[in-house]
Amino acid sequence: MSQFRAPTEAEVAEAVRRIGTPQLRRVFFERLRNPLWLEPLAALGLFKSPPEPSVAPDGLVHEAYWPEIDYLKRVAPAKPREVVDALLQMGETKNSWVRRAVFTIGAVIPADQAARLKPLLKFWLVSGFGWRTDPREMAALAANLLSGGEVEVGRWLANVLFRPQADTPEGAPAAALDDFWYVDGLPKIVDALGTDGLSVLLPWLIEYERVHGNLTDTYDMTAWTRESVRAANPDHISGHRGVEQALIDAVRDLAAVAVARRPQEVTAALCSSGMALGRKLALFAVAKALEAPELNTEEVDALLATAGGLMWDADTRNDACRIEFGELARAVANRSPEALEPLEGFLAAGPRVELDELRERLNRDPEAEPETLDDRVADYVDRWKHRWLAAVGRQALRPGLREALDELDSRFGVIDNPLAPTSKITTWVGPTSPMSQDEMSVMSPNELVAHLESWHDGGDRFGPAPSHEGQGRELTGLLTTNPLALSGEGALLGRLRPTYVSAALRGWDGALRAGLNLNWGEVAAVIRDVLNHSDESEFPVEGRRDWDDEADYRHAKHVAVDLLESLVGAKVKPEVPEPYLTAYADLLIGPANDEAAWEEYIEGSKESGMDPLNLSINWRWPVRTRGLLKLLSHGKGAPWYERAREALERELQRDDPPAASAAAVGESLGRLLNVDPEWIDPRIPAIFGETELTRSQQVALTTAMAVHYYHPELYKVLSQSMLAAIALGDALEPGWSSSTSGPLERIGDWVIEGVIRGDFSIDDPVAASFFVNTSPDVRGRALGHVAWRFFHADSVDPEIRDRFAELWDTRFQHVRRSPADAQELSKFYWAVKCGKFPPAWWLPRLKEAVELEPHLARERYMIGKDLAMASESDPAGALDALRALIAARSDATMPALELTRNAVPLIIARAMAAGDERLKSEATAFMNALGEQGYVALEAEVHAVLEGRIGQTEVSDA
Numbered sequence: 001m002s003q004f005r006a007p008t009e010a011e012v013a014e015a016v017r018r019i020g021t022p023q024l025r026r027v028f029f030e031r032l033r034n035p036l037w038l039e040p041l042a043a044l045g046l047f048k049s050p051p052e053p054s055v056a057p058d059g060l061v062h063e064a065y066w067p068e069i070d071y072l073k074r075v076a077p078a079k080p081r082e083v084v085d086a087l088l089q090m091g092e093t094k095n096s097w098v099r100r101a102v103f104t105i106g107a108v109i110p111a112d113q114a115a116r117l118k119p120l121l122k123f124w125l126v127s128g129f130g131w132r133t134d135p136r137e138m139a140a141l142a143a144n145l146l147s148g149g150e151v152e153v154g155r156w157l158a159n160v161l162f163r164p165q166a167d168t169p170e171g172a173p174a175a176a177l178d179d180f181w182y183v184d185g186l187p188k189i190v191d192a193l194g195t196d197g198l199s200v201l202l203p204w205l206i207e208y209e210r211v212h213g214n215l216t217d218t219y220d221m222t223a224w225t226r227e228s229v230r231a232a233n234p235d236h237i238s239g240h241r242g243v244e245q246a247l248i249d250a251v252r253d254l255a256a257v258a259v260a261r262r263p264q265e266v267t268a269a270l271c272s273s274g275m276a277l278g279r280k281l282a283l284f285a286v287a288k289a290l291e292a293p294e295l296n297t298e299e300v301d302a303l304l305a306t307a308g309g310l311m312w313d314a315d316t317r318n319d320a321c322r323i324e325f326g327e328l329a330r331a332v333a334n335r336s337p338e339a340l341e342p343l344e345g346f347l348a349a350g351p352r353v354e355l356d357e358l359r360e361r362l363n364r365d366p367e368a369e370p371e372t373l374d375d376r377v378a379d380y381v382d383r384w385k386h387r388w389l390a391a392v393g394r395q396a397l398r399p400g401l402r403e404a405l406d407e408l409d410s411r412f413g414v415i416d417n418p419l420a421p422t423s424k425i426t427t428w429v430g431p432t433s434p435m436s437q438d439e440m441s442v443m444s445p446n447e448l449v450a451h452l453e454s455w456h457d458g459g460d461r462f463g464p465a466p467s468h469e470g471q472g473r474e475l476t477g478l479l480t481t482n483p484l485a486l487s488g489e490g491a492l493l494g495r496l497r498p499t500y501v502s503a504a505l506r507g508w509d510g511a512l513r514a515g516l517n518l519n520w521g522e523v524a525a526v527i528r529d530v531l532n533h534s535d536e537s538e539f540p541v542e543g544r545r546d547w548d549d550e551a552d553y554r555h556a557k558h559v560a561v562d563l564l565e566s567l568v569g570a571k572v573k574p575e576v577p578e579p580y581l582t583a584y585a586d587l588l589i590g591p592a593n594d595e596a597a598w599e600e601y602i603e604g605s606k607e608s609g610m611d612p613l614n615l616s617i618n619w620r621w622p623v624r625t626r627g628l629l630k631l632l633s634h635g636k637g638a639p640w641y642e643r644a645r646e647a648l649e650r651e652l653q654r655d656d657p658p659a660a661s662a663a664a665v666g667e668s669l670g671r672l673l674n675v676d677p678e679w680i681d682p683r684i685p686a687i688f689g690e691t692e693l694t695r696s697q698q699v700a701l702t703t704a705m706a707v708h709y710y711h712p713e714l715y716k717v718l719s720q721s722m723l724a725a726i727a728l729g730d731a732l733e734p735g736w737s738s739s740t741s742g743p744l745e746r747i748g749d750w751v752i753e754g755v756i757r758g759d760f761s762i763d764d765p766v767a768a769s770f771f772v773n774t775s776p777d778v779r780g781r782a783l784g785h786v787a788w789r790f791f792h793a794d795s796v797d798p799e800i801r802d803r804f805a806e807l808w809d810t811r812f813q814h815v816r817r818s819p820a821d822a823q824e825l826s827k828f829y830w831a832v833k834c835g836k837f838p839p840a841w842w843l844p845r846l847k848e849a850v851e852l853e854p855h856l857a858r859e860r861y862m863i864g865k866d867l868a869m870a871s872e873s874d875p876a877g878a879l880d881a882l883r884a885l886i887a888a889r890s891d892a893t894m895p896a897l898e899l900t901r902n903a904v905p906l907i908i909a910r911a912m913a914a915g916d917e918r919l920k921s922e923a924t925a926f927m928n929a930l931g932e933q934g935y936v937a938l939e940a941e942v943h944a945v946l947e948g949r950i951g952q953t954e955v956s957d958a
Helices: 009-018 022-031 035-043 068-075 080-090 096-106 111-123 135-147 151-162 179-212 239-258 263-271 276-290 297-311 319-335 343-348 355-362 370-392 399-412 437-441 445-454 468-481 498-513 520-532 554-567 578-589 595-607 612-618 620-632 641-652 660-667 669-675 677-688 695-707 712-731 743-756 765-773 776-792 798-817 819-825 829-833 839-852 854-858 864-870 875-888 894-902 904-912 917-932 938-946 952-957
Strands: none
Touching: 009 022, 009 035, 022 068, 035 068, 035 080, 068 080, 068 096, 080 096, 080 111, 096 111, 096 135, 111 135, 111 151, 135 151, 135 179, 151 179, 179 239, 179 263, 179 276, 239 263, 239 276, 263 276, 263 297, 276 297, 276 319, 297 319, 319 370, 343 370, 343 399, 370 399, 437 468, 468 498, 498 520, 498 554, 520 554, 520 578, 554 578, 554 595, 554 620, 578 620, 578 641, 595 620, 612 620, 612 660, 612 695, 620 641, 620 660, 620 669, 641 660, 660 669, 660 677, 660 695, 669 677, 669 712, 677 695, 677 712, 695 712, 695 743, 712 743, 712 765, 743 765, 743 776, 743 798, 765 776, 776 798, 776 819, 776 829, 798 819, 798 839, 819 839, 829 839, 829 864, 839 854, 839 864, 839 875, 864 875, 864 904, 875 904, 875 917, 904 917, 904 938, 917 938
């Protein structure tokens, strides 16, 4: 601090006398750099009374900025003890700036002084650490304490911030940090804890699993939160699951390091945690340690001994440990192949579940012969052994077990990636199943169908009782990943109740969407049987609730038509073989034609609240219509083409008030024009309208425009319909309510794209009507949306860009003549932000746009950095535009703050340095005016730019 001079008592007193207003106090403390002023100012009481928040009559909380706290942050590294002394006097303050500063300061000062802040932090535990406090600094303070030797206080704070606790009656895990910042900050704590980290984080993980409900005194579900310890499931990377996965990663990595030095101690701690997950972590940690090349002989022997104790323990035979067991077995085999000699006896013992219990689980038919049950048990055990041998891998197996693996491969098929997590279909909590998807997967098709046939819902249980619906969901999941799980069982209708038929059809649809081959013939047979069956079911309904079992075949028929629509698509992968495709087409044209489906659609859609396009996806009658349209997309050469077209024409002749068929045709317009223009062209007026559009015609038009990109041929085809739609104004009916823009804006998108691509001029009838007969707001949003698309484009052809610039100029001319239409320019900021136009073009137009439409300055446009960059080439133009924006701003808006942060100092500095005295004078006057309005630090920031202490990219951090 030799560069600083200690002030005299008189200097301090005079300075305090002069800073009587908030503005002067702010200027003084924001510029004060000398740490030697701290103690005399503190002695005069300047750091004792930060302003407290106040509640205005409107209920909003107001909190004055306290510049003194910034001075304390600035001098804390030089005067840590004195700054902490000042902070300790503020324990009762509710000022969020102060509470944030405590963490900011504590993260950068020596740990012994940071530890003195603990009384403040404890006092604030109940009321909170302040909404302004940066979570990164909270974690940084804890890390500073831990790494600086203040372990006791550091662990206390780390537990406050990171230890999971129940924060709701349902017991959802939570901590002081939000989930995102928890995951972000945990690695810093792990690094700071060093070798002691496992003793801290393992209890956090155990606490999480208990609070989450995965670990209780009666059951342990922790193993399934992480199927593979090595890598998290991508579905578990956000929210509370993200916290859990971050804890697992941290404990895993800490254990892998610690186990090399203390193998018995570390594995004992993990296995005694009460969690099956702990055993998985122990297996992984030892395997990871054995992979390290720098181990000496003594360390290898200790790890091998620990591995043996883990691997051959009966609790490891839990199927959840299979992946980690396989990884450890491979690591052991690389070090000492003979250490795997106990493997044969270990596998001979079979799954951890007792055989009597296994027999009870598998005995779904009380009249089954004992021999049949024994075969089923033996098959289950063999499949278990197959998975475990594959996990260990051929290279690690001794000759006898290699032969066993070969034999099991020949029976059940080779497991391609035995250490990869299995793909599972999950659902929201709902109906439960008497048999899991995993249990179904080890059954033969005959056994599975027999089980589904024979199982009955007694309906006299309490709690989450198994139901047919729950078991159907498991069956859907199984068939989605293994669509051949029912192959060879012949006719399923009559054997399986409607609930399971629907489930099978849904599973096959899922498998098709996942790109898996189906048993095409069997699928066709089941669909045919379902569609030809009456709605009535021969199975009595079972269950306590309406949704426990399907009462008839109506839903199964709906799912069958859904599957047919998927099967007949022209771009289905895998490609459906031609004979079966014809069979599916025949089914869609014939048996799927069900008058009851039409009646259900008309009646049920009345209260659905869906838009027409979503109706077409969710009701059986319009789904069949969509399927017929897909059949036409195969082209005129398809053997079913004429029949499909005739069927479609019959359906389109119906009076369809919900208009789902109109939405379906609108969605398919491009395909129809490509395949059969001779058929669709003369029908365009009837389907899409020409003058006064019916509701159905509006739906067809707006759906076609919502789902298709602009194309000049489509534009020509729909021009008359668009003219009629513009005349309807806001009454125009959207076919797809979830479209990113309204139907009139979509017409505007097409108009603007056609003009700037040079396909037609602004005098085109549709373009002329759009810019005359729609509201300024609609026109402005359409212009802004196209500019927004420029922003997202990697490049824009110069000719297209220049035509868009010309179009903007015509709109500026219009607004000059008709100021009431100024809202048309309200989205001009996207023309600035898109980066495709030179500043010389947009700077004067931005200034004029703000002057014509002041509301533009209140949009959340964030163009401060664009303005700052433009000031390099045109300081005068940038200053003019900035003054216009500031003059029209509202102090409460985010754009005003963004301009202040990213543009104002740099633009003023460049204007002052441009060598133009008039411009310098204007910039100085503007700076002074802003200073009078409360921007008291502006002059210092401008001079920092001029002196080169702050560059263009640093302004926002000044």
